[in-house]
Amino acid sequence: MKDYILSLLEGEETEENPCTSLAGCQGTTPVGVQEEAGIEWPAAHKDSQKMADLAIKSSDIIGIENVRVPFDACVEPEALGAEISWGSKQNDPYISGYPFSDNPEDVKVPEDLLELGRIPTVIEAIKEVQSNLDKDKPVSTTVIGPLTLVGELIGTEDLLRKTITEKDLIKELVERVTEIPQKLISRYYEAGADVVQVIEPSSSADMIPPNIFTEILQPHLSKISSEVDRPLILHICGNIEPILPAIMELDFDGVSLGSGININKAKKEASEGTKLLGNISPDTLSKGSPSKVKKEVSNAINQGIDFIEPDDGFVPVATLENVETMVKATKEKR
Template sequence: MKGVIMDMLRGGETDRAVCVSLSGCQGMTPVEIQEKTGVFWPKAHQDPDLMTDLVMKSMELTGFENVRVPFDACVEPEALGAEVKWGDEKTDPYITKYPYTENPLELEIPDDITTLGRIPVIIECISQLDKELSDVVIGSTVMGPITLVGELIGTENLLRKTLTDPKLIRDLVERVKPVTLELISLYSDAGSDVVQVIEPSCSNDMIPPNTYKDIAHPIHKEIAEKTDTPTILHICGQIDEIIPEIAGAGYNAITIHSGINPIKTKKQTKNNLKILGDISPDSQANATPKKVEQEVKKAIQRGIDFIEPYDGVVSTAKLKNLQTMTKTTKQTQ
């Protein structure tokens, strides 16, 4: 199946949809899988052996046709000085103090990031997965430059200054852009087959469409152009008004929510863009398996290429619902 998925990401077609968890700000290791494995957050966020064990067990129990690490979205900010609270088995790590809120112009990126924070943990985990899984797609996650700036100067600060001081934001984005590019390279070298770039701060809920087009879109295009590994662009939330830019940024795949027409989206780009989506977090955690089955079939009928838990697997997701996702996808042509 690895060959099929990679061929699809490079523009190929298949006779059925595929169920994966390659994208989202959430990981793919909810509480129920932690309990069955005996490996729990937050230790699994910090130890490559535990991380490897947990994500492999997730693949085995759910039937997802891939693995993906890390499980949270704090790796880069923590490595660059943000203070993080580690949460528990239900709660993702989250930032408690931004390092450059008061002095954004002091933001500087070290020449060597390979030893910072948990970056070595993620690299070692990917390397272990590469040795263990010869025919399974290994996915990884990096934070995009816009969101990373927000996680270093404060999200509210970012949103305000995109309007009042866009020159500063452009400057800061250029400073952190090498982090995104270098991590894509490091993770790919370690064995990651596909890398998703997460940019939750780029949705229409966060910044105006014109700001995305002026500041973020050129950076996203540059990242795609400079990356040989297949990439996914994930912007959670409302993206309706920037779909043409997202679809045309040069990524192999993008994620969409249920309100967006995947067929129309594909027509807005000349490449063979693939669409990932869109089983909601609420359905993962609260729906009956029958309802999940209906959602999966609807997503396939809509033209979704990769059936996915939208924005990743929530920590409260029911295992039986995730299993229903993978089983239904395999049975539906």
């Protein structure tokens, strides 16, 4: 399945739908999976061996067709000085203190970036997964896109406000930090990642106007994607329909769709060879019935989705029964 998945992201036609969790801000390890694996958050966020072991076990338990690390979206801001609250097995880590909230103009890329925070932990976890994985599955990982990363350094509310009141400053900061995902993408591939996703949750039409996306962020996402010749996916949470044309101008191999996005419309906008991933609702996976999960899987495939995935990854409270049903229902449609 690994070769087939990678061939799809290289532009081959979709003949059958993989069931993966390559995209999204959440990970692949809901509470039920952590408990069955015997490895839980927050310990698995901080230790490369536990991270790798939980990633492999979660893929085996659920049956999804990739293995993914890490399980949170705080790696880069922590490395640059953000304070992190680590949560619990039910709750994701989150930023509790922004390092440049009082002095945004001082944001810069450290020369020793790859040695800071948990970046070495993630690099080592990728290596350990590749060394210990005995299944034919791709290893995937995550980097934070430049606009969202600026928000995680100066404060998301400040970011959104300053895109209007201090646009030139935000332009400069986004340009400045674009080097961070570029460096991480290169290092993660070198460590053994097969697929990397760029997450940009702060750039949806729910967060910023479409013209801000095209003016401030699009050129830098283009720079990131055009310089990568390995499988690269873009994930933006929420409503992306107003910016779909701009997204499809970028050179990403896959684009993640939320559960509220019209697959048929996205399919019409998609560039030739660009694959669409999604879009099973987190509400359905956490609170719905298995029959509803099956229906959503069937609907997504019938509408032309390429990869069946949970919208934004598996939320911690997604039930093991529903997650397993999603995988089984996908495989039954082949």
